[in-house]
Amino acid sequence: MTRLRRPRAWIAAFLTVPIAAGFLLAGGGVGMLTGVLTAAVILVVAARAEVGATIEVAEPGAGVPGGLLILAIDPIEDPRTAGIVAAIADPSRPESEAGGILVVAPAKSSLLQRWTDDLEHPRFESQRVLTVSLASLAAAEVRAEGRVGDGDPLQAAEDALRTFAATEVVVVAAEGGPEGAIAELERRLDRPLRRVAPAPP
Known part of the structure; x- marks a missing residue:
């Protein structure tokens, strides 16, 4: 699994050398400004490095649940x-690995709801999605646990995978959903x- 590398010595040098030079050559104001700009550059580089990183998944072991993760968009x-x-x-299919089933329903919100800080309606709707999904799976003789996740489906999956050692992920989303x-x-x-695309209503 790809992991972010620990900061190297050159990062510290890149941060401290320009600041020291600014203080020595041009005084405190320029040194402070140089420090702010340098820190901003490092933050941008770090953010770009993290965006493409492989998602970390919890390691299976004692006390760590795992199995199939279902992202019910x-x-x-x-x-x-x-x-x-x-x-x-x-669990009887050849490629299956024994384990539990976790259903995560992202608390999707509209732009207007985010603007007005309306978090109640998205969470209510995601709770409905979760309840209906768990009931449908139970009717199909599938036992699963569930939780409401972050409004961003990608973040909701990342959050769940930090504590759930999934061996496989299923995304339930209609065509035209959050494709990106x-x-x-x-x-x-x-x-x-x-x-898996649900049947149209």
Whole structure:
């Protein structure tokens, strides 16, 4: 798994040398300004390095749950979709690894809701998605646990994978959903990802 490297000695030098030079050659004001600009450059470089990094997944072990992670961007509410997910979760299939099933429903919000800090409605809707999905899976004889996740599907998956040792990820999303986030998740994930499109209403 790709991990971010620890800061090297040249980073400290890159930060301290310009500041010291600014103080010595041009006084405190320029030195302070140089320090701020240098720190900003380092933050930008660090952010770019982190964006493309492989998502870290919890290591399986004692006390660490794992198995199949289902990212329910849209609800699992029809028998066909529940049946597809149940087939993927079937522990008897050759490529399956025994484990639990975790359903995460991102608390999606609109631009207006974010502007007005309306967090109640998105969480209520995500709770509905989660409840319907868990009930549909139970009807298909699939036992799963669930939680509400971050409004950004990519962040919701990252948060869940920090504590859930998933061997496979299933994204339930209708066509025309957050394609960019799904593509980025698949690109940064080092294990299988399947997409299941629920039946149209």
